Amino acid sequence: MRRLAEWAEKISVPSAIADKIVKIRKNIDAFARAYAFPGAHRTSNMPDRLMRRMDRHLFNTQYFHGFIFSAELGIRGWSLILNFAPSNPYTVKKYDGLQSPAERLNGFRYHENWLHNLLISASSGGFREPPLNPL
Structure with a gap:
């Protein structure tokens, strides 16, 4: 997420996208906790x-x-x-x-x-x- 945020700043993405990246980056701890469960699905595609x-x-x-x-x-x-x-x-x-x-x-x-x-x-x-x- 850090690299995605750096990339977004570097190429100056539109504010609608930049706002979402900032929001995700603020919630990174919640995502990390969810991924800590063994065997947990990483996406909700199914x-x-x-x-x-x-x-x-x-x-x-x-x-x-x-x-x-x-x-x-x-x-x-x-x-x-x-x-x-x-x-x-x-x-x-x-x-x-x-x-x-x-x-x-x-x-x-x-x-x-x-x-x-x-x-x-x-x-x-x-x-x-x-x-x-x-x-």
């Missing part, structure tokens, strides 16, 4: 990619209308499709033929059709109510 897709979905559906219950069902449905729909051919090849995030998590598929996999995985198999808690 969640950002998922959240960008969700944001695009919400924008296209004009966000939430009606009741919170219907909004929750909409997000749950979108998540199910995202986890069971086939990935692109490059990703399928990379993961040795496993076609969706759900297959990669389980290590297998129930059926060749992705929609059948979703239905089988989401079914309760006759289970309707949780067992009663003993008193």
Whole structure:
């Protein structure tokens, strides 16, 4: 960060960029603490990619209308499709033929059709109510 700040001063970057560099440099101790955890991700690319897709979905559906219950069902449905729909051919090849995030998590598929996999995985198999808690 020190070198970035020196470089920015040397070439006189626009004030909008210089202000951000100064702000980051002031918070360098907070960044250093976050990076001190072993195995911690250094960037937020992975969640950002998922959240960008969700944001695009919400924008296209004009966000939430009606009741919170219907909004929750909409997000749950979108998540199910995202986890069971086939990935692109490059990703399928990379993961040795496993076609969706759900297959990669389980290590297998129930059926060749992705929609059948979703239905089988989401079914309760006759289970309707949780067992009663003993008193």
